[in-house]
Amino acid sequence: MICASCRDALSYRGIHPSLDLALEHITPAFLDALEDNVRAVLLGDQVYCTRFTYETIPLEASFFEAHRRYLDIHLMLRGEEAVAVARPEDLTLFEAREQDDFYAFWGQARHTLVLRPGDFLAVFPEDAHRIKVQVNGPRTVSKAVFKVCLCP
Numbered sequence: 001m002i003c004a005s006c007r008d009a010l011s012y013r014g015i016h017p018s019l020d021l022a023l024e025h026i027t028p029a030f031l032d033a034l035e036d037n038v039r040a041v042l043l044g045d046q047v048y049c050t051r052f053t054y055e056t057i058p059l060e061a062s063f064f065e066a067h068r069r070y071l072d073i074h075l076m077l078r079g080e081e082a083v084a085v086a087r088p089e090d091l092t093l094f095e096a097r098e099q100d101d102f103y104a105f106w107g108q109a110r111h112t113l114v115l116r117p118g119d120f121l122a123v124f125p126e127d128a129h130r131i132k133v134q135v136n137g138p139r140t141v142s143k144a145v146f147k148v149c150l151c152p
Helices: 006-012 017-024 028-033
Strands: 002-005 040-043 047-055 064-066 070-078 081-086 092-097 102-106 111-115 119-123 128-133 140-149
Touching: 002 006, 006 017, 006 119, 017 040, 017 047, 017 070, 017 140, 070 128, 111 119, 119 128
Parallel strands: none
Antiparallel strands: 002 119, 040 047, 047 140, 064 102, 064 128, 070 119, 070 140, 081 111, 081 128, 092 102
């Protein structure tokens, strides 16, 4: 897990070439050009980004998700949301869609943070993440999510 300011994104280059490509696109020009629910493809299915706008939800309505092939980079553009992180092996799996690289879990958080505009959170396959959780009541948020394939 990496939680940092967008202005520091390039400091994390060198972990994986596909991650480098995503980090290099954490710029105002790229993020401002994103349209809601439209995939901006950077490298086929290897690296892409989508902007989402939604209402945050109560903690009890949320669950953890994880991926085995992809890491996610969550960038808060407007609003704020709580995000919890835990290791998948410490949680209880209740849904697995291998073809979609999506695994859903119940359980307790190991870490919790609040994403605000200008923040990003990179979650790796070992980081199950609970997103969309409201902070002090429901709010409309806008967030960009990069999907980065770590496959060889």
